[in-house]
Amino acid sequence: MNAPEVGGAVQRTFGEPVLTLENIGLGFGGVKAIDGVSFEVRRGEIMAIIGPNGAGKSSMLNCINGFYKPQVGTITFKGRTMPAMDPHFAASNGIARTFQNIALFRGMSTLDNLMTGRVLKMKRGFFWQALHWGPAQKEELENRAYVEHVIDFLEIQAIRRTPVGRLPYGLQKRVELGRALAMEPEILLLDEPMAGMNVEEKQDMSRFILEVNEEFGTTIVLIEHDMGVVMDISDHVVVLDYGRKIADGTPDEVRANQQVIDAYLGVSHD
Numbered sequence: 001m002n003a004p005e006v007g008g009a010v011q012r013t014f015g016e017p018v019l020t021l022e023n024i025g026l027g028f029g030g031v032k033a034i035d036g037v038s039f040e041v042r043r044g045e046i047m048a049i050i051g052p053n054g055a056g057k058s059s060m061l062n063c064i065n066g067f068y069k070p071q072v073g074t075i076t077f078k079g080r081t082m083p084a085m086d087p088h089f090a091a092s093n094g095i096a097r098t099f100q101n102i103a104l105f106r107g108m109s110t111l112d113n114l115m116t117g118r119v120l121k122m123k124r125g126f127f128w129q130a131l132h133w134g135p136a137q138k139e140e141l142e143n144r145a146y147v148e149h150v151i152d153f154l155e156i157q158a159i160r161r162t163p164v165g166r167l168p169y170g171l172q173k174r175v176e177l178g179r180a181l182a183m184e185p186e187i188l189l190l191d192e193p194m195a196g197m198n199v200e201e202k203q204d205m206s207r208f209i210l211e212v213n214e215e216f217g218t219t220i221v222l223i224e225h226d227m228g229v230v231m232d233i234s235d236h237v238v239v240l241d242y243g244r245k246i247a248d249g250t251p252d253e254v255r256a257n258q259q260v261i262d263a264y265l266g267v268s269h270d
C-alpha cells in the first residue's frame with residue numbers, strides 16, 4: 001500500500017481484490033433485496049456501503065459472511081468462487097462481523113465476551129480443555145494473551161471484569177468490536193458501528209477503526225449512515241439504492257455523483 005499526496009488529500013492505493021462479488025441477486029418472496037450487484041474489496045482498504053433504508057446494505061453483509069444465500073451470482077474469496085459463502089468457511093478464513101443491534105452475552109464480562117471470539121482459534125478439544133493441562137493450558141494462555149492485547153488496544157482495561165449489560169451503549173459497541181478483533185480477522189464487517197452514538201463516541205470509534213486498519217492491516221467493510229464519518233474514514237464507497245448499485249468510487253467521486261445526491265445525500269436520513 002502507498003499513500004501519495006493528491007491535491008492535499010492522502011489518496012491510498014491498494015493491492016489485489018481480497019473479495020469479489022459478481023452479479024449478486026437476493027430475493028425474499030416478491031422483494032428483491034439485492035439486484036445484480038458487483039464490486040471488489042481490495043486488501044487493506046476501508047470500504048463503506050451506503051444507501052437509504054432498505055437499500056440492501058445489511059443483506060449484502062449477510063451474503064458476504066454466508067448468513068444469506070444469494071439466488072444469483074458468485075462470491076470469490078481465498079481463490080474459491082462460490083454461488084454462496086459457506087458461513088463456517090467465512091469465519092474460519094478470517095471474516096468477522098459486528099451487528100446493527102449489539103449481539104454480546106450481556107451477563108458475561110468484557111474479558112469473557114472477548115474470549116468467545118477465540119473459539120475458532122482453539123485447536124484442543126473439550127477433553128484437554130477440561131483437564132486444563134498440557135497443550136490446552138498453553139493454548140489458553142496464548143488466547144488469553146491475544147485478548148489482553150485487544151483490551152489494551154481498545155483502551156477497555158477498566159471494564160475487563162464488568163458484565164457488558166451494565167456498560168453504556170458506546171462501550172458495548174467497543175466491546176463488540178473487540179470480540180470481532182479477537183478473531184484476528186482478515187476482513188472485518190461492521191454493520192452501523194456508530195449507530196446511536198454521541199459525537200465523542202463516534203470520534204473514538206472512527207479512531208479505533210482507522211487504527212485497526214493501520215496496525216492490524218485489517219480490510220474493513222462497513223455500513224454507516226453518518227456521511228461525515230463515511231467520507232472521513234473510507235477509501236472506497238459503494239452506494240446501493242433499491243437493491244441496485246448506483247455508484248462505486250472514492251468518497252469524492254461518490255459525493256459528486258448526481259444520482260447519489262438525488263437518491264441519498266440530498267435527502268435527510270439517520
Ligand SMILES: Nc1ncnc2c1ncn2[C@@H]1O[C@H](COP(=O)(O)OP(=O)(O)OP(=O)(O)O)[C@@H](O)[C@H]1O
Pocket residue numbers: 028031032033051052053054055056057058059060
Ligand atoms: N430475512 C428477511 N426476510 C424478508 N425480507 C428481508 C429479510 N432481510 C432483508 N429483507 C428485506 O430486504 C430489503 C433490504 O433490507 P436490508 O436490511 O438489507 O436493507 P438496509 O439497506 O440494510 O436497510 P437499513 O439501512 O434500514 O438497515 C428490505 O426490503 C428488507 O425488508
